[in-house]
Amino acid sequence: MLRRGLAAAFAAFCATLAGTAAAQTNIPSPTLDAIRARGTLNCGIHTGVAGFASPDSRGVWQGLDVDLCRGLAAVIFNDVSKVRFVPLSASTRFTALGSGEIDVLFRTSTQTMLRDTTLGLRHVTTYFYDGHGFMVRANAGVNRVREMAGATICLIAGSTNEQVTADYFRSINVPFQPVVFERTDQAAAALAAGRCDSFGTDASQLAGTRASMPNPRDWTILPERFSKEPYGAYVRRGDDNWFDIVRWYTTAIIEAEEQGITRANAEEMRRTSVNPNTRRLLGVTPELGQSLKLDPLWAYNAIRAIGNYGELYERTMGENTPVALPRGPNNLHNNGGLLYALPMR
Structure with a gap:
C-alpha cells in the first residue's frame, strides 16, 4: 500500500509539473x-x-x-x-x-x-x-595611451566608454580633458577638426569611424584595450x-x-541533410519553431535572408x-x- 501511495503521489507530482510547463508554454507574448x-x-x-x-x-x-x-x-x-x-x-x-x-x-x-x-x-x-580603445592621428607620435597626458578626448554620452576612460586615466594618475558628444559622427567631426587629440570608444567603432574619414590612413587605432565590451x-x-x-x-x-549552412545551400541542406541537428534547425522537424510559437521554418527563413x-x-x-x-x-x-x-x- 505504501508503494502504491508513493507511486500515486509521484504521478500526481509529474502531472502537476506537466501542467505547469504546458501553462508556461501557452503564455502569450x-x-x-x-x-x-x-x-x-x-x-x-x-x-x-x-x-x-x-x-x-x-x-x-x-x-x-x-x-x-x-x-x-x-x-x-x-x-x-x-x-x-x-x-x-x-x-x-x-x-x-x-x-x-x-x-x-x-x-x-x-x-x-x-x-x-x-x-x-x-x-x-x-x-x-x-574592447575599449583610442584613435589618434598617425603623425601624433603617440604609441601608448599612457603618453596622452593632458590630452583632449572625444567621448559619447551615455556609453560605457565615458566611465572606462575616466577609470583608466584615474588609475594611472594622468589628467585628461573629456569632450562629450551625443553622436559618433559629431565626435568624428570634432576629431577631424582638431578639437580633440583622440577619440575613445570600442575598437570596432573606431575602425568604422576611421573608414568614414576622408583619409583613413591619417589615423591610428592604438593597440591597447581597456575593457570587455x-x-x-x-x-x-x-x-x-x-x-x-x-x-x-x-x-x-x-x-x-x-x-556550414549558408544562404546559398540552406535550401539544398533542408532537402537532403540527414543530420538531426540540421533538420531541427532548418525546420524539417518542427519542434524548435513550436517551442517559440513560430513557423517551423523560422531559422531557415532567417538564414536564407541574411x-x-x-x-x-x-x-x-x-x-x-x-x-x-x-x-x-x-x-x-x-x-x-x-x-x-x-x-x-
Whole structure:
C-alpha cells in the first residue's frame, strides 16, 4: 500500500509539473502579438557607424546590426522589408526600448550587470566581442595611451566608454580633458577638426569611424584595450517568449555557421541533410519553431535572408570592406574565437 501511495503521489507530482510547463508554454507574448498586429518590427539601431549601421548612397541602412534586425523580421514574417529602423543615440536607446518605442535593440550595446539589473531590460545572447580603445592621428607620435597626458578626448554620452576612460586615466594618475558628444559622427567631426587629440570608444567603432574619414590612413587605432565590451540585443523584462525568440534567433545564425549552412545551400541542406541537428534547425522537424510559437521554418527563413554569422560579418565589416576588421574574438570557438552556439535541441 505504501508503494502504491508513493507511486500515486509521484504521478500526481509529474502531472502537476506537466501542467505547469504546458501553462508556461501557452503564455502569450505581448511583444510578438503587437509586432504581428502592427505588421512591422521596430528595431533600434545606431545613428550611424560604418560596419554596424549606416545609410548607403541611396539612404538604405546597411551593417551587421541592421541585418540582424532584417533577419529577425524574416523570423517573424518571412519578409526582411517588414522592419522599421529607429536610429538612437547612446543616451536615448534604453529609454526608447523601455517606453515601447522599439521592440528590440540591436545597437552596439555592451552587456553589463547594472544595465541588466536596474533598467527593467534584459540583455540577450552576445553576438559581438569588443574592447575599449583610442584613435589618434598617425603623425601624433603617440604609441601608448599612457603618453596622452593632458590630452583632449572625444567621448559619447551615455556609453560605457565615458566611465572606462575616466577609470583608466584615474588609475594611472594622468589628467585628461573629456569632450562629450551625443553622436559618433559629431565626435568624428570634432576629431577631424582638431578639437580633440583622440577619440575613445570600442575598437570596432573606431575602425568604422576611421573608414568614414576622408583619409583613413591619417589615423591610428592604438593597440591597447581597456575593457570587455560584449554586445547583445536588449529587450524589455517580463516577456519571456520574446526574449527566447531573440535569444535563439541570434544563436541560430551562429549555429548555421558552425554547421556550414549558408544562404546559398540552406535550401539544398533542408532537402537532403540527414543530420538531426540540421533538420531541427532548418525546420524539417518542427519542434524548435513550436517551442517559440513560430513557423517551423523560422531559422531557415532567417538564414536564407541574411546568411550565417560568418557571411554577415564578412559582408558588413570583414577584411574586404572599408572597415577591414579581422574577426579575432568574433570567430567561431573552433577557429580561435569566442562565438559558441548553445545546443539547439
